[in-house]
Amino acid sequence: MADNNILTEVSPQQSNTFRAFNPAKGEWLTTDFTESTPEEVAAAVEKAEAAFLVYRKKTGAERADFLQKIGEEIVNLGDALITLCQGESGLPEARLQGERGRTVGQLNMFAGLLREGSWIDATIDTAVPDRKPLPKSDLRRMNIALGPVGIFGASNFPLAFSVAGGDTASALAAGCTVVVKGHPAHPGTSQLIAEAVLRAARASNMPEGVFSMVHGQSTAVGMALVEHPLIKAIGFTGSYRGGKALFDAAARRPEPIPVYAEMGSTNPVFILPGALKERGANLAQGLATSVTLGVGQFCTNPGLVVAQQSVESEQFLNKTTEAFTGLTAGTMLTPNIKKAFDAGIQKLTQTAGVSVLATGVSNESVCGGTPHLLRADAATFLATPEIGEEVFGPSTVYISATGKEELMAIANGLHGHLTATLQATPEDLVEYADLISILERKVGRLLINGFPTGVEVCASMVHGGPFPATTDARTTSVGTAAIYRFSRPICYQDFPDTVLPAELQNSNPLNIWRNVNGQLTKEKI
Numbered sequence: 001m002a003d004n005n006i007l008t009e010v011s012p013q014q015s016n017t018f019r020a021f022n023p024a025k026g027e028w029l030t031t032d033f034t035e036s037t038p039e040e041v042a043a044a045v046e047k048a049e050a051a052f053l054v055y056r057k058k059t060g061a062e063r064a065d066f067l068q069k070i071g072e073e074i075v076n077l078g079d080a081l082i083t084l085c086q087g088e089s090g091l092p093e094a095r096l097q098g099e100r101g102r103t104v105g106q107l108n109m110f111a112g113l114l115r116e117g118s119w120i121d122a123t124i125d126t127a128v129p130d131r132k133p134l135p136k137s138d139l140r141r142m143n144i145a146l147g148p149v150g151i152f153g154a155s156n157f158p159l160a161f162s163v164a165g166g167d168t169a170s171a172l173a174a175g176c177t178v179v180v181k182g183h184p185a186h187p188g189t190s191q192l193i194a195e196a197v198l199r200a201a202r203a204s205n206m207p208e209g210v211f212s213m214v215h216g217q218s219t220a221v222g223m224a225l226v227e228h229p230l231i232k233a234i235g236f237t238g239s240y241r242g243g244k245a246l247f248d249a250a251a252r253r254p255e256p257i258p259v260y261a262e263m264g265s266t267n268p269v270f271i272l273p274g275a276l277k278e279r280g281a282n283l284a285q286g287l288a289t290s291v292t293l294g295v296g297q298f299c300t301n302p303g304l305v306v307a308q309q310s311v312e313s314e315q316f317l318n319k320t321t322e323a324f325t326g327l328t329a330g331t332m333l334t335p336n337i338k339k340a341f342d343a344g345i346q347k348l349t350q351t352a353g354v355s356v357l358a359t360g361v362s363n364e365s366v367c368g369g370t371p372h373l374l375r376a377d378a379a380t381f382l383a384t385p386e387i388g389e390e391v392f393g394p395s396t397v398y399i400s401a402t403g404k405e406e407l408m409a410i411a412n413g414l415h416g417h418l419t420a421t422l423q424a425t426p427e428d429l430v431e432y433a434d435l436i437s438i439l440e441r442k443v444g445r446l447l448i449n450g451f452p453t454g455v456e457v458c459a460s461m462v463h464g465g466p467f468p469a470t471t472d473a474r475t476t477s478v479g480t481a482a483i484y485r486f487s488r489p490i491c492y493q494d495f496p497d498t499v500l501p502a503e504l505q506n507s508n509p510l511n512i513w514r515n516v517n518g519q520l521t522k523e524k525i
Contacts, residue, residue, distance in 0.1 A: 008052025018217045020187055023090035023338075023367035024331050026337065033187040036214035041179075041224040047209030048148035048177040049230045054207040056145050056175045059502075060510070063173060064111035066204040071163055073203075076308030081192055085453060088186040089158050090331040090367065095294075099159045106166050106457050106478075110173035113480045117512035119143070122503045124516045126525060127494070137494050140504040142210075143173030143487040147232035150225040152189060152246075153183035154237035154335050156297045159475075160379035162186070163193040163213060166457075167235030170482035175231075177210050181225055184217040185334050219245070226250050233486055236261040237299070237477065240390070240468055245273035247471050251332035252394070260485045262464065266303035267452045270407065270439075272432055274425030275449070276312040283423055284319035287396070288371075290451035292360075295330035295369045296394030296435045297337070300419055300452040303387055306399045306410050315438075317357070317398060321373060327360035328366040332393065335399045338367045345372055350398065352386060353380030357398070369393045373426065378406040404432070411438045418475065419445045419452035442466060 017032040036044075050392055058066075074081070082096050091095075113119050117231040121141045123130060125137035149171045153162035160166065171178050181262055182190030201210050214221060226234055226249045234250060236243050236259060250259045250511030271283060290302055307313045315316075332338040348354050353376050359373035372395035381387050381399045385474050388397075401407040414420075420443040424432065429448070439446055444465035455478050463469045463478035475485050502509050506525040 001492060009138055011245070016179040016471075018184060019185070020088040020185065021334060022087050023333060023335070023337045024086075025364075026366040027519060029188070031188055033184075033191075033215050035218060036221050036408060038224045040222070040236075042066070042228060043215050044179045044212035044214055045148060045228045045230050046340065047181050047212060051207040051209035052145070052148055052177045053141060055177055055210050058175070058206070058263045060114035060117055062204070063175065064114040064466040066200060067107045067111040067114070067169060067172060067207055069200035069204050070169075070197050071198045074100065074104055074193065077192055079187065082132060082214055083295065084192060085158050085186060087188040088189055089333055091333075095161065096217075099157060100103045100264070102457060103164060105346040105356040106160070107164070107169050110169050110458060110483065114173055115129060117503070117510050118514075119480065119483055120503050120512075121489070122514040124504060124514060125523065126517060138493055139493055140487055140495070140500065141491045142501065142503050143174075143484070144490050146486050146488055147176060148230055148484055149178055149233045150175045150228075150231050150234065151178055151180045151308075152222060152234070152236040152238065153180060153186075155183050155185045155337065156294070156299070158183070158186040158189050159481045163190045163457060164197055166478055166482055167237070168197075168211075169234075171235065171486045172211070174483045174486040176486045179225060179231070180211070181222055182213050182215055184215070187215055194515075203214070220375060222246065223249055228438055229253070229255065231257065233257055234259040234261070234329060235477070239392070240261065240264055241470065244468075247507045258485070259321050259471055260477065261389060262299065262418075263468055263470060264392065264468045265416075265465065266301055266390050267300055267417055267419045267421070268306060268411075268413070268414060269451070270435065271305065271307040271316070271422040271423040271425065272428035273308060273312070274426070274428040276310065276316055280312050280316035280426055281319050284316055285323050286451055287320055288323035289397045290453045292327055292330070292371050292394040292452045294331050296341075296371075297333060297385060297392060298453050300455060301396075302421065302452060303390055303392075303396050304399065305399060306395055306407060308403055308407055313400070320360040320398070324358035324360055324371050324373040327371040327394075329360060329363045329365070329370040330394065331365060332361070332367045334517075337392065341369055341391060341395075341421065344391030345392070345395060348374055348391065348395075351380075351384060353378075353384070354387060360394070363465040371395065371397065375400065378402065378410055382406075382409060385413060388414065408435065408438065408488075409437055410425075412444070414439075414442045415442045416469040418463065418465045418469045419443050419450055421447040421450065423449060444469070444476065457473075473514075
């Protein structure tokens, strides 16, 4: 392990190297990166454990300064970061500039949360020594950090969901130390960001080991991280197969740990009759745009559309077909993602009852993802629920229901998703009120008259959902509530005031909101 807590490009312990692939140019880049050994992963985790003993005692203000400093160091990387990330991801410059802004913004968001302080949920029930028949003890509760956590970078957001992305930001905010497994699709970008985090750690006087990064293409590196007994939680964004494997491995440990895995979704869109009559043509273009945004490589692209048969629905479908036919193939992130997308489309087209309505204009690029619009009827979908599984890329399946009863049956049969959308008029919402009740049990975010692509980073956002969208429907990976994944409650009984954490002391020295004897207050006790 290098002294700066990240692996350099040449490891003295092995020569198992890999390179990033430029999907836009269809060529391998020239820099070699070395896969971490199990010993190097263990060393990173052990440093994280030693650092946690110090870092967990840092004040919220100190951790906030650290997070903001990380953001400053990322900005200071300038154009070099954007250029390198473009070469490794094929993403356009404007998209990456926006994603960098989001990355820095969420670091600052958690810094603000720490300074405000009430996230720790300080709850105090003071003693009643003369209570009959038994006296009541003084009880005080708050949230504390879990310990060292492992974070897996995502392929589709090389900045905002990667080395210094939302999982890392929320874990550091909670007071956890972090070991990140950089995504092998963008190792150079990961390295640059990791170096920025370490500069921020040194400038903020954080303990060595508060943050480390390991490289690796193989599953062995990730499993070594999950299985290490000092790791107390995992954050993951990626495929169902990958997330479920990590979840199962964590459950098999002598001490099972939580795995917060966001594993994708088809994000169904229900277009109700009134909306079709009112704005069907506009909805067709909006749907095509949402399906293909980011070449369909967002976890919120709508991969399933449901409507009832009518003259208006056929007109909408004709308009949607026209929109898809005019779309061109975009560059997907990696050859493997492109290969999986093509395999998913092939599986759908070979399913009885599924037809292709439109394809976009393909190109000869090795990573070109061609838009697809497919169709099936409700009976086929209900008999073959695999049609509703995510195909990660620019495609969607239109499901035609004969009436309200079939539409409701489709909704009832859905598994967990990140989002569901209702395109509806006020009259539709009255007539289909039961649909909302059904979908509340299926998703983490429910939209009306919008499209699910675009996730606002704010306190009220829920980016999560019932299994298999995530492994824990009670959590979110976006927004300030993400911090609760990496904390747990602790109760102090009959502690002297001088020994209590500042958040629970009588004088409320941090001036935070607390629940004292059932009343929310900032007053001293």
